[in-house]
Amino acid sequence: MKTAEKDNKPSFYKDAVFEMNGEERGLDILVKPFRQHNLDNEVTFVVTFIEKEPKIQDAVEVEKVTLTSRTKIYIQELEEELKKTKEELQTSLEEIETSNEELQAANEELLASNEELQSTNEELQSVNEEINTVNAENVQKMDDLAALNADMNNLLESIDIGTIFLDSSLRIRKFTPAIKKHFSLINSDIGRPIDNFTTNFGTNRGRKGLVDRCKKVIETGKKLERHIISKEGRHYLQRISPFINSQQDIEGIVITFVDVETLHKAQEKLIASEKRFKTFYEKDPVMHFTVDPNTSIIKEVNEKAVEKLEYSSKDELIGRPIFELYEDEAQLKAVRLNKIFLENGELNNVEQEMLTKTGKKVPVILNSTVELDEEDQVVNNRYTCVDISELKEAQERLKKKKVALERANKDLEQFVSICSHDLQEPLSTIKFGSDILGKIYGKKLDEKAREYITYIDKASDRLSNQIKALLDHSRIGQNSERSLVNTKEMVEVVKYDLGKRVKDTNAKIHVGNLPKIMAYEVELRLLFQNLISNALKYKSDERDPEIRISAYPEDKYWVFSIMDNGIGITEEDQKNIFTIFNRARTKNKYEGTGVGLAHAEKIVILHEGSIWVDSQPGVGSTFYFKLKTEE
Structure with a gap:
């Protein structure tokens, strides 16, 4: 290797x-x-x-390789590697020395360049110091002049008043930006005579008039003012003043145009407001009196007060004490009210009686407030009197009708009670007689006679139930007060009471979210019971009954709906469905007296609501009733 x-x-x-x-x-x-x-x-x-x-x-x-021979070989190899590495290091060292010499030469060049730059910088600094010394005084003078000029320009530009400076020859020397904005002057117009531009200044802008007014100011030294209107329709106050120098000599004219459009509009609004107030004050259908707070003397009245109190003019009322318009007893009350008025600073909805010129009493509702000045000092007392003669007459008529209605209701209750009691007695006799005939003489009577006796029994029972129902109907709403009712819990109680019939008919009753309302609890429970009971009674033979009960808010009312899938009601029968003892025509015979829906309508009316039905024969019916809520 x-x-x-x-x-x-x-x-x-x-x-x-x-x-x-x-x-x-x-x-x-x-x-x-x-x-x-x-x-x-x-x-x-x-x-x-x-x-x-x-x-x-x-x-x-x-020969076997010994450790000594192997070591020699390894040492020889290391020496060769070291020799090679030494040669490489010698080569790198030479290259580094060469690079170092090059860097040293470059550094010397940079030092030389830096010395030259430093010398140049010293020369420039010397020149700059000489220039600063030469210009120091000029700069100071220019700064002072610039500051003064800037102050003047800022003053002229920041001011929102249009101003034109004229010399003694009435030539334009200077103008503010406000003039340029409102009157279309440009900088090149400086030096031109003012009479070339008089047509730009408002509708009252006669060329000769402005020049003459400027000359007059130069001659007299007194300023002149007048209102003008610009081409755009804005209102200005034109002021011409003399321009006076430090020697108190007149060197020209200063014309200013103060924008008074806001002030003018405010004045117009004030005039219009005063006119509207005067119109309102005079034409208001109630009586107004302005009274001195110290003397109670009437200072001003409106036309309605003159008319209602049957005077011929305001002069007959103005200057008289307000208390003279009350009768003796009312004057004592007015004195007591005046103490309250002084303590509270107002009177609200106080009933009082005033006297007309002919001595007739006029009942009024009196309200009074104070009028304050800028320093919150009372300057006037203002009285407003509303004639309630018609209201009093209407109250009297309602009181009489109420007494008559209470008497009629009492008589009706007594009549119903007497009728129910007096009719029940002969009915009992008839029922007893028919029972005796059936039991004692039943065997001696033929089939037709026994059928007639059965008719008598059923008719007696039906008439007895109707009399009882009529008595219950007359008692609805008596001796009861509204309370907070949870209608959902109430419907669940009604479902429990009708549990046997629900089970027998295999009915399903779905109840949605129902509210808590202020209602007559007993009567409202009877209402739900009658409507749910009818839905179970008038079921279809083709399907099991299914009833859905829900409610939703509508303004100050809650609208309830009870929907079924029963036999339905014809459009003709819907017209009289809520009439007492009226029953819809059906194919099958159903038990009942015909007063359930009449009860329902009376209970809904007791709650200041209404009830109606939407039905389709063979499909089902939905009864809606609306109950007013109380806060």
Whole structure:
């Protein structure tokens, strides 16, 4: 391997003999070197062992290699490698020395260049110092002049007032940007006479007028002012003032144009507001009084006060104490109210009676506030009086109607109670008589007579149930108050009460999310019971009953729906379905008195709502009812 590495070519060793398991064997050995092309220049070897039969007869015994002889060979190889390495190091050293000499020469050149640059820099610095010395005074003077000029320009440019400077010949010397913006002047106009531009300044801009006014200011030394309007319709205050120098001589004119558009619009708005307020004050359908806070003397009134109190003009009311408009008893009340007013600074919705010129009483709702000045001092008391004569009359009429209605309801309740009691007694007699006839004389009567007795029994029972139902209907809503009701829990209770019928009909009842509302609990439970019971009663023979109950909010109401898949209701029967004792026409006979839906309607009306039905015969019905919620 050493030989292969040294010669950089394959090395071949033939007829090597070795012993393995007591048996001698022979082989040839081939070593191939491979150099890696990288920075380390590493060498790898491929060693190939070619096994063959040993040729002992041709073999020549050689002297055994001892440790000493091997060491000599190894030392010799190391010496050769060291010699080679020394030669390479000597070559590298020579190259480094050559590079060092080159770098030293370059460094000397750089030092020479640096010395030259340093010399040049010193010369430039000397020249610069001379220039700074020469220009120091000029720079100082220029700075002072620039600062002064900048201050003047900043002042003129920052001011939002259009200004034109004229000389004694009325030629333009300077103008501010505000003039350029509003009146379309350009820098090249400097030096031109002002009379060339008088047509640019507003609608009141006579050429002769402006020039004459400028000349007058130069002659008198007094400034002149007037309002003008620009071409764009903006309002300005034109002020012409004399330009006075340090010797107090007039050297020209200063014309300023102050934009007063905002002020003008504010004045217009104020005038319009005052006009609207006066119109509102005068035409307002309520009475207004402005009263002196110290003397209670009326200072101003509107036309409605004059009209309502039956006076012919404002002069009859202005100057009179406000208390003279009250009768004696009302005056005492007004004095007490005035103390409260002084403490709180206002009165709200106080009932009072005022006297007209003819002595007629006018009931009013009185409101009063104070009017303050800029220093929060009270300058006026303002009274607003709303005539409630019609409201009082309406209240009186409603009170009478309420008394009459309460009396009628009481009479009706008494009538229903008496009727139910008085009718039940003869019905009981009829029922008892028909039972006696059936039991004692039943065998003696023919089939037709017994059928008539059965008719009497059924009619008596039906009339008794109807009387009881009528009495229950009249008592709905009596002696009850609203409370918070969980309608979902209530429906579950109704389902439990109707459990036997639900099981017998194999019905399915689906209940959605239902709200908690303020309602009459007993009546609302009866409402759900009647509608769900009807859905179970009027089921279709072709399918099992299926009922869906849901609700959704609508403004201040909750709308409930109870949908079934029963026999449905014809459009003709829907018109009178909620009438008491009215029953829809059906193919089959169903038990009942015909008051269930009448009960439902009355309960819904009790909750300030409404009820209606949407139905299709053979498909099913959906009853909707809307209940008003209370906060």
